[in-house]
Amino acid sequence: xxxxKAAVLGSGVMGSGIAAHxxxxxxxxxxxxxxxxxxxxxxxxKGWTLEHKQVRNRIVNQAVERLLKQKPAPLMSKxxxxxxxxxxxxxxxxxxxxxxxxxxxxVERLDVKKSVFEKVDEVRKQGSIVSSNTSGISIEAMAEGRxxxxxxxxxxxxxxxxxxxxKLLEVIPTKHTDPAVVAxxxxxxxxxxxxxxxxxxxxxxxxxxxxxxxxxxVTVREMMKGGYSVGEVDSVxxxxxxxxxxxxxxxxDVVGLDTFIHVANNVFEKVEGExxxxxxxxxxxxxxxxxGWLGSKSGQGFFYKKGKDIFELNYETLEYEPTKKLKAPxxxxxxxxxxxxxxxxxxxxxxxxxxxxxxxxxxPTLLYSAELLGEIADDIVAxxxxxxxxxxxxxxxxxxxxxxxxxxxxxxxxxxGRQVPSWVExxxxxxxxxxxxxxxxxxxYYDRGQYKPVEENEKVIHIQRLKExxxxxxxxxxxxxxxxxxxxxxxEFHSPNNAxxxxxxxxxxxxxxxxxxxxxxxxxxxxxxxxxxxxxLAMILMEAQDDNYFEIxxxxxxxxxxxxxxxxxxxxxxxxxxxMTLGGGTEICLPASRIQAAAETYMGLVEVGVGLIPxxxxxxxxxxxxxxxxxxxxxxxxxxxxxxxxxxxxxxKVSTSAAEARExxxxxxxxGISINSDHxxxxxxxxxxxxxxxxxxxxxxxxxxxxxxTGYATLLLGAQGMYHSGYISEHDLKIAKKLAYVIAGGSVxxxxxxxxxxxxxxxxxxxLSLVGEPKTQARMQHMLLKGKPLRN
Numbered sequence: 150x151x152x153x154k155a156a157v158l159g160s161g162v163m164g165s166g167i168a169a170h171x172x173x174x175x176x177x178x179x180x181x182x183x184x185x186x187x188x189x190x191x192x193x194x195k196g197w198t199l200e201h202k203q204v205r206n207r208i209v210n211q212a213v214e215r216l217l218k219q220k221p222a223p224l225m226s227k228x229x230x231x232x233x234x235x236x237x238x239x240x241x242x243x244x245x246x247x248x249x250x251x252x253x254x255x256v257e258r259l260d261v262k263k264s265v266f267e268k269v270d271e272v273r274k275q276g277s278i279v280s281s282n283t284s285g286i287s288i289e290a291m292a293e294g295r296x297x298x299x300x301x302x303x304x305x306x307x308x309x310x311x312x313x314x315x316k317l318l319e320v321i322p323t324k325h326t327d328p329a330v331v332a333x334x335x336x337x338x339x340x341x342x343x344x345x346x347x348x349x350x351x352x353x354x355x356x357x358x359x360x361x362x363x364x365x366x367v368t369v370r371e372m373m374k375g376g377y378s379v380g381e382v383d384s385v386x387x388x389x390x391x392x393x394x395x396x397x398x399x400x401x402d403v404v405g406l407d408t409f410i411h412v413a414n415n416v417f418e419k420v421e422g423e424x425x426x427x428x429x430x431x432x433x434x435x436x437x438x439x440x441g442w443l444g445s446k447s448g449q450g451f452f453y454k455k456g457k458d459i460f461e462l463n464y465e466t467l468e469y470e471p472t473k474k475l476k477a478p479x480x481x482x483x484x485x486x487x488x489x490x491x492x493x494x495x496x497x498x499x500x501x502x503x504x505x506x507x508x509x510x511x512x513p514t515l516l517y518s519a520e521l522l523g524e525i526a527d528d529i530v531a532x533x534x535x536x537x538x539x540x541x542x543x544x545x546x547x548x549x550x551x552x553x554x555x556x557x558x559x560x561x562x563x564x565x566g567r568q569v570p571s572w573v574e575x576x577x578x579x580x581x582x583x584x585x586x587x588x589x590x591x592x593x594y595y596d597r598g599q600y601k602p603v604e605e606n607e608k609v610i611h612i613q614r615l616k617e618x619x620x621x622x623x624x625x626x627x628x629x630x631x632x633x634x635x636x637x638x639x640x641e642f643h644s645p646n647n648a649x650x651x652x653x654x655x656x657x658x659x660x661x662x663x664x665x666x667x668x669x670x671x672x673x674x675x676x677x678x679x680x681x682x683x684x685x686l687a688m689i690l691m692e693a694q695d696d697n698y699f700e701i702x703x704x705x706x707x708x709x710x711x712x713x714x715x716x717x718x719x720x721x722x723x724x725x726x727x728x729m730t731l732g733g734g735t736e737i738c739l740p741a742s743r744i745q746a747a748a749e750t751y752m753g754l755v756e757v758g759v760g761l762i763p764x765x766x767x768x769x770x771x772x773x774x775x776x777x778x779x780x781x782x783x784x785x786x787x788x789x790x791x792x793x794x795x796x797x798x799x800x801x802k803v804s805t806s807a808a809e810a811r812e813x814x815x816x817x818x819x820x821g822i823s824i825n826s827d828h829x830x831x832x833x834x835x836x837x838x839x840x841x842x843x844x845x846x847x848x849x850x851x852x853x854x855x856x857x858x859t860g861y862a863t864l865l866l867g868a869q870g871m872y873h874s875g876y877i878s879e880h881d882l883k884i885a886k887k888l889a890y891v892i893a894g895g896s897v898x899x900x901x902x903x904x905x906x907x908x909x910x911x912x913x914x915x916x917l918s919l920v921g922e923p924k925t926q927a928r929m930q931h932m933l934l935k936g937k938p939l940r941n
Contacts, residue, residue: 150333152176152278152341156248158238158265160212163282163310164254169216169223170312172232173748173808174341174824179244181236182208209235223313225748225806238268245272252306254282257411262291270299278330280306285354285415289323300325304334307355309539314749317539318344319355339606343748343824345538347531353419354412356525356532357539360546362413364514366427368397371509373431373464375502379451380461381475385503386510389480390496391489391543398451398461402444406437433464440467477503489543490552497553498561511549512562518546519570529584530594530603547584547594556582572597590617608828612641612676623659627652630660636669637834647677649733649765650685651704657711657737664720670837670845671718673737674725674830680750683732684708686759690929693920702917705764708733709909712766716740717847721840725833727826731755731803735815736763739770742840742847744820745833746807752815753803758938760880760925762888764916768798769908772892773853775814787900788863791856795864795892799885852902855894864889880924880941887915 156179157168164180171178184205188197197204213235216223224230236244245251251273255265262281269279275298281291288305295303305321318338322331331348338346349355354362372382379398387396395402401409410430417428437443437450442462444450453460453469460469479499483492497508518532526532533545544552556577559569576584576595584595585603591614593600615631622630627644640660642653657673664671674680692700715722715737724738727747735752738744746752754763754771762768772794779785796802797813804810807822816822823832856863868885871877877885891911894903919925924941931939 150249150276150278150330152249152337154179154248155250155252156181156245157252157254158182158269159254159256160209160235161254163308163312164252165212165216166223166310166312167252167254167282167308168233169229170308170342172229173225173313174343175232176341177232177234179234179236179241179248180209180213181238181241182212184208184237184239205237205240206235209237221311221314222805223311225313226808226812228812229808242268243272245269245277246274248273248277250278250280252280252282257283257286259286259290262286263293266291266295266299266303270295273299277302278334279303280334282306282308284358284412288321288351292323292325297325301327302330304331305349305351305355306334306338307349309357315539316343316345317357317535318342318346319349319357319535319539320346321349321351321355323351336606339825340608340828341824343826345534345827347526347535347538349531349535350525350527352525353416356535358412359416359521359525360514360518360532360536361540362409362416363427363517364510365397365401365409366413366430367513368510369431369434370427371506375506375509377475377502377506378461378470378473379464380472382506384474385480385496385507389483390493390507390511391549393541402450402452404444405446406434406443406450410434410438431464433467436467437462475503475506477501479504493544493549493552494554498557508561511553512558512565512567515546515550515558516562516567516569519573522570522572528594528596528601551583551585555584587617590614606828608825608831610830610834612639612830615639622663623656625652625656628656628660630656630663633672633830633834635834635838636667637837638664638668638671639830639834640671640673641675642673642681643675643677644685647675647679647681647734648683648685649681649708649737650688651707654704654707654711658714661714661718661722664722665718668720669841670721670723670742672723672725672830672833672837673715673741674833676830679729679734680726681731681734681737682729683734683755684765686929687933689920690926690933693926693929698917698921701920702913705913705916708736708765709913712736712740712770713905713909716770717850718742719847721837721845723833723836723840725823725829726750726752727829732763732767733765736765736767736770738815739767739774742845743836744816745829745836746810746816746820746822747826747829748807748822748824749826750807750810751803751805752807752810752813753801754798755801755803757799757801757881757884757888758928759932760884760922760928761919762884762891762912762915763798764912766905766909766912768794768888768891768912769853769905771797771814774817776853778814778817787854788856788860791860791864791892795889796867798892799868799888850905852904853894853908854900854902855897855908856892857894857897857899857901859899861889861893861895864893878941880922883922884919884925887919891915 154177155171157164158181160180160182168178168180185207192204253265255261292300292303304326307319309315309317320334335346338344383396383398387394413428413430441447442449451462459472461472463470479496479501480503483495486492486495496504529547533547536542536545562569586593586600592603594603619632629641631639633639721742723743723745724741725745726738727750730750730752732755735754754767756763775790775794804813810816823829872882895911928939
């Protein structure tokens with residue numbers, strides 16, 4: 150089975166988003182939708198008829214135009230749009246015969262879906278996979294009356310919105326689906342689409358939406374019962390308990406209240422008794438929908454923003470009030486606790502308003518998840534993963550239960566008269582007190598009286614588990630060197646925010662020496678929130694305020710030298726950036742033998758935002774990266790290269806994806822991109838081995854042509870124009886002059902070839918002179934205190 154071409158039927162937000170993600174991973178995709186029934190005023194003015202091609206494809210063309218405007222962007226690069234071909238259900242349906250995978254994303258009505266699949270069955274080629282992206286309609290019912298080959302190749306593939314960013318893909322087979330098709334889609338989903346795939350049963354709302362909707366409605370019910378406000382609930386149901394910043398009601402505003410009620414009703418109509426009561430949407434939410442208060446898409450919902458102020462909805466009066474936060478002793482205690490598990494423990498057993506609210510939300514959700522085991526999924530791992538990947542929970546329901554203590558919580562539940570599923574009681578009675586066990590870096594889960602190993606894709610590497618299994622070669626406060634297996638070492642950063650300080654520089658040098666002696670190569674990577682947000686700004690500011698420039702000069706020089714050591718290492722060094730890779734984080738990537746970036750890598754040399762220029766060789770390396778992209782033996786304009794580099798750094802351009810990082814020349818053609826971030830360390834390790842096996846030799850030191858004095862004047866023209874027009878401040882112009890001087894290569898004639906150390910010296914001098922500027926120090930202080938740049 151191979152998927153070389155796909156088709157998406159339906160070009161709404163989900164359909165066009167799925168098509169965009171298929172294009173992101175390089176799959177040519179046909180996007181189809183219905184033919185409009187009437188002309189717009191604009192079309193009539195042009196003299197078009199309903200038979201005009203532009204009119205017939207209008208709905209899908211508008212969807213494609215929206216892809217370029219949507220935020221966050223569904224496309225990783227605008228260039229990916231070339232892989233999406235548009236058409237309509239009447240003129241182009243026959244072209245489904247060209248496709249290996251056909252995804253239906255039409256309106257959520259069984260009759261409409263069945264009628265679409267009847268037509269698909271007539272034109273599809275034998276063996277092509279057909280799937281529905283429904284969020285809860287029966288997959289089995291959709292396949293009724295279809296051919297045998299269709300049924301064998303039909304299943305549910307439920308993407309979460311937005312498809313580019315949300316990791317979860319629920320795969321829902323029917324009793325007719327060929328097991329080989331299910332296995333293929335799981336592997337394809339993980340390895341090609343970059344998803345976290347869980348196998349779900351064909352039940353209302355599958356796994357994540359079933360439990361997630363239940364949890365949200367329980368939260369609303371507890372808010373009303375306990376007299377809490379919308380803002381109070383959100384202040385304790387977000388990061389405090391390992392949930393996204395959007396917590397409860399901001400999440401509903403983002404999803405859209407109409408969409409949420411539709412999903413809730415889907416379960417409400419199919420269940421009985423107590424469960425049905427929970428899925429009954431409170432009347433005030435229905436009133437909000439009637440008023441059009443749907444959330445972000447309508448400009449107001451549970452929250453309403455007026456200027457810079459945010460107001461919360463009073464659900465009793467339906468009027469907006471200033472946002473409140475829940476204050477309680479347990480909230481303060483949990484903030485002091487380390488790790489989500491300890492924070493949860495501090496909260497759920499507390500006898501105050503926060504503790505009572507969280508216990509009354511969590512305990513029914515945990516019990517509900519346990520009751521549904523076997524009905525919605527075969528094991529607890531699928532349920533936990535679905536909630537983590539689909540709803541952004543840090544811990545799934547059963548991991549949460551382990552965190553708060555299964556035995557202690559069950560005793561409390563029973564004392565309150567709550568019904569605990571018999572299998573949980575049996576587990577405790579047999580002496581097992583956790584759903585998961587972790588021994589020597591291996592994790593197993595409880596399943597019908599025994600513990601089974603958690604199965605994972607072979608490309609998933611957990612650094613923490615690796616350390617438990619193999620130990621650490623050497624570590625300090627900033628980084629650890631670990632044996633990655635197959636004679637490859639891994640340098641992991643673990644300083645606060647992975648910021649680069651002297652400790653990390655020391656470990657880089659040690660790692661390179663150790664690898665030179667005993668390993669085939671080195672991966673520099675980690676599994677923190679971000680790869681690296683740059684240098685330790687607080688340390689630089691503190692030394693500058695103490696006039697300790699000798700110390701700063703020494704640190705910058707050593708950082709530059711460490712980057713040169715990476716570049717000229719005798720063994721291959723592959724850096725594996727992901728998420729925020731800013732300033733010094735980018736400087737670590739640029740000199741490496743290869744970069745293996747996660748698809749979601751936000752890369753940029755952003756030092757001008759704190760009144761500086763890159764100081765670790767970033768200017769030089771980005772310039773060289775641009776030069777190395779020029780074809781051999783072909784004359785090119787050196788000034789244009791210098792202009793491009795200057796513009797990228799002076800404007801602090803940050804890529805919004807790894808694909809865009811390639812367009813900005815932070816990555817070149819040889820660098821790799823990992824669509825699945827869980828496979829990043831594995832892919833980087835394979836890149837090291839491939840380089841080693843091909844007889845890796847470090848680059849030969851070469852002199853670099855620069856634009857010199859005349860080029861410097863050209864670089865400054867644009868900056869001076871912006872200053873005189875009032876776009877940039879006097880201090881911005883000062884920074885631009887320093888940056889231009891470094892990129893131009895100083896006071897030398899145009900075309901002079903200089904060595905790398907000369908450029909590093911220029912860079913270091915410019916960096917140090919800017920550090921001493923009071924306005925730069927003000928910018929650094931503002932960034933440290935407020936987390937955003939100061940324009941002074």
